[in-house]
Amino acid sequence: MQHLKNPTKTQSLISFILVCSSFGVVYLLVSLLAVRTSRVVHVVHSSSSQDVAARTSLDHVVFGIASSMKSWPKRKEYTKLWWKPNQMRGCVFVESLSAEEEQGNNIGSSSLPPLCVSEDTSRFRYTYRGGSRSAIRVARVVAETVALNHSDVRWYVFGDDDTVFFPENLLKILSKYDHELWYYIGAHSESYEQNRFFGFGMAFGGAGFAISSSLAKVLAKVFDSCIERYPHLYGSDSRVYSCLTELGVGLTHEPGFHQVDMHGNMFGLLAAHPVTPLLSLHHMDYTDPIFPNMTRTQALGRLFEAASVDSQRMLQQTVCYDRWYSWTISVSWGYAVQVFPNHMFLPDALSVQQTFRQWKKGNPFAAAFTFNKKDPHPDPCKRPTIFHLDSLSSGEDVIISNYTRHYQNCSYDPASPRKLEAIKVVTNKLDFSIKQLQAPRRQCCDVLPPTASDLMEIAIRECKEDELIHMH
Structure with missing residues (x-):
């Protein structure tokens, strides 16, 4: 037959195809290995950067x-x-x-x-x-x-x-x-x-x-x-x-x-801290002591006592609602707890109350601030009852912070928060990961069943995935 007359050429063609195929397979393997290696190097480098941080x-x-x-x-x-x-x-x-x-x-x-x-x-x-x-x-x-x-x-x-x-x-x-x-x-x-x-x-x-x-x-x-x-x-x-x-x-x-470009009582600023660790405070000579009945240094010392127990949770604001009395409770951990005598929308509870004075007098801009603020309620009877940090204790798994009443509103309603003498807050130590710091989320809290008529107990915890913080 005609196609069998030149077996040498046919064999050469087959050999050439096999060689090309071999080079192709080798090239493919080398390419896959290079990609895999680059990925490994990238992962190792990323991991190394996180370890250094x-x-x-x-x-x-x-x-x-x-x-x-x-x-x-x-x-x-x-x-x-x-x-x-x-x-x-x-x-x-x-x-x-x-x-x-x-x-x-x-x-x-x-x-x-x-x-x-x-x-x-x-x-x-x-x-x-x-x-x-x-x-x-x-x-x-x-x-x-x-x-x-x-x-x-x-x-x-x-x-x-x-x-x-x-x-x-x-x-x-x-x-x-x-x-x-x-x-x-x-x-x-x-x-x-x-x-x-x-x-x-x-x-x-x-x-x-x-x-x-x-x-x-x-x-x-x-x-x-x-x-x-x-x-x-x-x-x-x-x-x-x-x-x-x-x-x-x-x-x-x-x-x-x-x-802290402000004068006077900075309670409103500290009680509504953003969801990020507290890093510094300035101008303490121009503001009132942050805790009642103390000097400025003593008051700051109280804050550092809380920081020594759970530094990252300092001033972290958590809000929960008491369904029985229709109260709104705002916890600024390590500093103060506010009990509002009514239910409030969460954005209203997170706003900074202007308890302080502006830094300088002058044009209208001097009274403007760079955060959402509101004036305290004009009716003292509708202002929150305030409890300041009194003591802390910590065990292996639980931290308990105790707050005693400092300011009470004038309401004598049976459901008024003025009947409370103290608030106990139960937490675990807060230890934000780098990812949590990059994408922070406020924590949730629950009002626990009462163990005494003049004591409120609150537990702070991580919110569930689809949990909303809202009034009922």
């Missing part, structure tokens, strides 16, 4: 605190509340040292950070009318803190001598972010007027802010040349913000930092 500790943070020899003797009492000796690193920067401090830097005060003398800033121009040249010195705390050359730093945190930090919560929030990337983390003021004047994109220095180590090192290199362009600015934080803006970095907003 999870391991972020106080050893990786350096604090730069701005102060002066005039204010430090009094305000160091605030710093004692949150500073952890032998665990924290950083300095309190002052313009000079007194004779006593010269002889022994914070001698006898192991509970305080060391004092550092700021560098001379007379070479820098300052043209803001009515302002203080110390704003330049305070701004340079950023560069001088980096110049301390601490090893293995991931984050630099800055604040004032009257900034009260909550270190455990601060670590938890910073763990959300990769310190090898450029991050500038903080919050704006509660006052609309302050933000309008200084900028909504700026982290207010009194509230405190954090800068990742990778960004801080670059900022320190260019800082002096940068602030020469801003002699007209008022504050130190404005200069830091301007220089970071020149580097192309914007603010990452974390609402747990609190500038």
Whole structure:
């Protein structure tokens, strides 16, 4: 037959096809292996990044605190509340040292950070009318803190001598972010007027802010040349913000930092904290003690007692409803419980009551704030009965916080909350994962069957998947 006359050519063609097929199979196997390997590498890298974040500790943070020899003797009492000796690193920067401090830097005060003398800033121009040249010195705390050359730093945190930090919560929030990337983390003021004047994109220095180590090192290199362009600015934080803006970095907003640009009773702000860990409080000298019948320092000490038991739950607001009496109960854990004598829609229960005064008097913007607020009810008989934290106890699985009555409304209705003398709140310790911090959800609570006529017991728990917090 004709097709059998050239067997050699036929065999060659078959061999060629087999070789090509073999190369194709090899190529396919190599490609699949490459894809699989890349996926494994990606997963390992992602896991490694999460592990690094999870391991972020106080050893990786350096604090730069701005102060002066005039204010430090009094305000160091605030710093004692949150500073952890032998665990924290950083300095309190002052313009000079007194004779006593010269002889022994914070001698006898192991509970305080060391004092550092700021560098001379007379070479820098300052043209803001009515302002203080110390704003330049305070701004340079950023560069001088980096110049301390601490090893293995991931984050630099800055604040004032009257900034009260909550270190455990601060670590938890910073763990959300990769310190090898450029991050500038903080919050704006509660006052609309302050933000309008200084900028909504700026982290207010009194509230405190954090800068990742990778960004801080670059900022320190260019800082002096940068602030020469801003002699007209008022504050130190404005200069830091301007220089970071020149580097192309914007603010990452974390609402747990609190500038507290307000006067008087800040109960309304603390009792309606956002669903995020409490990171800082500022301007304590300008506000009333946050607990009744205490000094400012004693009152803050009470708050830190609660923080030592369950720091992440501090001020977390939970709302539940008592069906029998038609009460609305708002728990600001570790601080206060409010019992409203009527059922309220949840958004109304979450609004900030304006118990405080505005920061400055003046134009209409001065009375505006950056959150939903409402005035206390004009009828005192319809205001909530308030219970403040009195004591805490914790076991292996359960934390019990007790609140005693401080303010009662004037209603004598049989269903009035005024008959209550105390409230007991039962919880488990709150330990947010990174995912929960990135997508937070408010927790739920239940009013438990009464064990005494003058005592209310409440249990806080995670909400079920499709559970709604609503009045009945």
